[in-house]
Amino acid sequence: MSKQEILAWSSLATSSSVVFFYVLIVFGWPDFLPDYAGLFTKIFFNLFWIAVVIEIALELGERKQKVDKDERDFIIEARGLQRAYNFLSFAVAVVVINWFLSDLFGEFSEVHSILGEARTTFHILFIVLFVSNLIKRTTQIYYYRQPV
Amino acid sequence: MKERKIENCIRVLRFNNGEMTQQELADRVGVTRQTINAIEAAKYSPSLELAFKIACEFDVPLEEVFQYRVE
Numbered sequence: 001m002s003k004q005e006i007l008a009w010s011s012l013a014t015s016s017s018v019v020f021f022y023v024l025i026v027f028g029w030p031d032f033l034p035d036y037a038g039l040f041t042k043i044f045f046n047l048f049w050i051a052v053v054i055e056i057a058l059e060l061g062e063r064k065q066k067v068d069k070d071e072r073d074f075i076i077e078a079r080g081l082q083r084a085y086n087f088l089s090f091a092v093a094v095v096v097i098n099w100f101l102s103d104l105f106g107e108f109s110e111v112h113s114i115l116g117e118a119r120t121t122f123h124i125l126f127i128v129l130f131v132s133n134l135i136k137r138t139t140q141i142y143y144y145r146q147p148v
Numbered sequence: 149m150k151e152r153k154i155e156n157c158i159r160v161l162r163f164n165n166g167e168m169t170q171q172e173l174a175d176r177v178g179v180t181r182q183t184i185n186a187i188e189a190a191k192y193s194p195s196l197e198l199a200f201k202i203a204c205e206f207d208v209p210l211e212e213v214f215q216y217r218v219e
Contacts, residue, residue, distance in 0.1 A: 002182040016205050070179040147191040 003058060003113050004073045005144045009056075012137040013051035017044040019130045076143045084136035091128040095121060153196040155215045158188050161206045 021044065029037040099121065162168040171183045177184075177198060186192035186200075194202070203210045 005178075006180070046177055060199050066175045067180050070183050071195055071198060072179070072183045072186060148186070148193075 002073070002144075003068050004077075006058060007055065008137045008144070010051040010054045010139040012134060012141065013047050014055075015130050015133045017048035017065065019127060019134070020044045022123075022127060022130070031059070072148060075148055076140050077092070077145055079115065079138035080139040083139045084132040088128065088132040088133050091132070095124055095128070153190065154193050155190060155217055156187060156213055156215060157215075158202065159186070161208065161213065164207060173202070173205065176205050203209050 020040065024037065029035060094098070158173070162170070162173060170188070174184045175180045178199065178201070183192065183194075187194050195196045199210060200212055203213045206213065
């Protein structure tokens with residue numbers, strides 16, 4: 001596994017941990033699910049620190065290869081960025097349209113009223129940002145295993 | 149529909165050049181070992197520049213390293 005592929009895996013782990021903690025803190029554990037919040041928190045907490053340690057070790061560790069990143073890595077990264085950008089653009093467009101709709105229909109619909117709040121919009125955009133990073137990393141990992 | 153494929157004989161050329169390892173070739177042409185492995189397995193088509201570098205490294209013409217076949 002190349003350094004860039006390991007970095008993609010560790011970034012996927014850290015981003016998914018951050019999204020999990022953020023969703024848990026902001027929205028809480030869903031009521032309709034059995035309470036495994038503690039167990040999942042422990043798993044994602046460990047996952048986060050393991051990924052951070054791996055990333056630091058990779059950066060500080062002895063370099064076995066002369067080249068860390070080459071043309072194939074750049075092409076794969078570009079594909080990941082393209083998908084992440086597409087998702088980000090779509091998600092931001094949905095949030096903006098919803099904001100306008102909530103201005104128009106906020107008085108009549110409770111859902112539009114909640115989604116139209118600046119605080120909720122900020123949380124959603126923060127999550128969207130990390131999800132787009134998850135998409136980027138997942139795409140990279142996929143293309144490291146497929147013909148490019 | 150006819151399938152087009154870029155094939156290569158890097159593995160044979162490495163063997164004929166003193167059993168050069170993938171890592172050695174990668175270091176000489178400035179890429180990672182994983183990229184050389186992907187090229188050998190026909191999972192990645194290198195840029196023209198990298199293809200020429202590989203050919204120069206073995207001191208052979210480009211068409212001796214890479215072949216374009218229509219199946």
